[in-house]
Amino acid sequence: MKKIRIYILALVAGLLVLSTSCSKDFLETRPTDQLAAGDVFSSLTGAWGAINGVHRSMYIQYNSVQAHGGMDGMLRYIDFMGTDVLFNTTANGWYLGTYRWVDHRNERSNQVLYWTNIYRLISNVNQIINNIDNVTGSEAEKRHIKGQALAYRAWAHFMLVQLYADRFVPGAANSHAGVPYMEAISFDGQERLSVAETYAKINADITAAITNLEGFTRANKSHINKSVAQAIQAQIALVQGNWNLAATSANAARQGYSFMTTAQHQDGYNSISNPEYMWGSFVQEDQTQYFYSFYAYMSNNFNSTAIRQSPKSILKDLYDQITPTDVRKTFWYPNAVADKQPFVQSNGVRYNYMSSKFQSVSVSDSRGDFPWIRVAEMYLIEAEALARQAGKEDLAKDVLLLLAKNRDPQYVKSTKTGQALISEILIQRRVELWGEGRNFTDLKRLGLPLERPEVASGSMGGHVASIAIKLTEPAGTNNWTWMIPRGEIDTNPNLSQNPA
Secondary structure, three states: OOEOHHHOOOEEOOEEOOOOOOHHHOOOOEOOEOOOHHHOOOOHHHHHHHHHHHHHHOOOEOOOOOOOEOHHHHHHHHHHOOOOEEOOOOOOOOOHHHHOOOHHHOOOOOHHHHHHHHHHHHHHHHHHHHHHHHOOOOHHHHHHHHHHHHHHHHHHHHHHHHHHOOOOOOOOOOOOEOOOOOOOOOOEOOOOOEHHHHHHHHHHHHHHHHHHOOOOOOOOOOOOOHHHHHHHHHHHHHHHOOHHHHHHHHHHHHOOOOOOOOOHHHHOOOOOOOOOEEEEEOOOOOOOOHHHOOHHHHEOOOOOHHHHHOOOEEOHHHHOOOOOOOHHHHHEEOOHHHHOOOOOOOOOOOOOOEEOOEOOOEOOEOOOOEEEEEHHHHHHHHHHHHHOOOOOHHHHHHHHHHHHHHHOOOOOOOOOOHHHHHHHHHHHHHHHOOOOOOHHHHHHHHOOOEEOOEEOOOOOOOEEHHHHOOOEEOOOOHHHOOOOOHHHHHHOOOOOOOOO
16 A cells, blocks of 8 residues: 555654754654654653654744744645735745635645644644553553643644535535545555544544643743643634634633733733743743744744735735734734834834734844644633523623633723624634634635725725735635645555545
8 A cells, every 4th residue: 555645754663853953853852962763652751852842843934835834834725825914015025925815726736745744743643642551650640641732632633624525514514625634654545534533633622631631830931731722622612613622622722821011911912921821932042043933934033035026915804803901902003104103124014004013033033833723712721612602692791801801901891792792702812813824724614705895006004906816705605625745645555635
């Protein structure tokens, strides 16, 4: 049987690749200290090194592709395919094919290679899951390592099935093709499970992760603890329309976290010390990310062509729905050109409604700690899930009030009901998570069409037809599903491609 490449990239003779020249592409214990492959599962020290390597792999560069700057590169793809992040120009061309809804339907594009990147991560965590029980040492520590690996496996397959399969339809059979679910350490190409079967395994893994992570105190927020696993569970349940589980998991996950102060909102969303970070990648000073960093594309202050020539803006229609006293309104500049705000490089350009939400360390340092999950999202998930359950609208309003009043001291508890209340929560979600990789997948899970408000060429605050090309897309078409890389189809006879 032919072998599928995605499952063997991180494996040599059944061991994690930690001592080769390519080790920085896969697993690493510390930036300057690598572990010999034979030592990985001979001790708890080695096992901790392996899971730390997985944490590190969340923000390395994959495939030597500049746009693949860690898993946050995938989240950029997700937002650039949505409604709320604007391209004001074609200047440097980065992500333009994504914005135009071309690259995700091209089985030979760089964008669809996130299939390979994610399965590479899964290969590594499967090594941990399948070997950790035989390591000599503390049973509690082994559970905590295994719990993190299980959470990664659930999260990774969750991302895959959202992108490379048609949407999960709550209440339906969901018998359409999902993705291969890799649990064993195998060189054989696997076939796609159904979407329902894929989610069943995802749910089993995240439930086991939560159990294993009981009592785990992490060293820093790049590690996954019980609350992070519960947050992932809440995200999964929301997509499945399991409203009760989404609400209860989100509520449990958010306990013990606090909101940002008004001043902290202006710090650039780039530090793991931010109190709202539940799970984030901590990027150390000696781990320069150059031009593949998230902040090399989404900040306004780093000295890169992507920022100098093509800063990103918020959709005016969304901006106008933010109340004047909401601190989040200060992230965007409706009169950036005339007011000469925010700061940009001396050779950079400004566009109205451009963003300063994200800030790199400096003009010459593109680093920034990336937030995989912030606690604000848990309030939004809980509020939405409660609002969709009979008799729980008042509870939903109470939860929404906690977040909204923190952002806007003048906010008054909502009096809306039914779909109007849900719509208010979803607007809050779009504002809160702008640029953090939720927009396209939210449209897909909700079964909503793509509708990009258009402006004339030279205007700002809306999508320009000659730049975006794609302005509308009905819900439920094949175009909502990413193609699987052609190389994977060619090497795995059991793998079927998505419909063209």
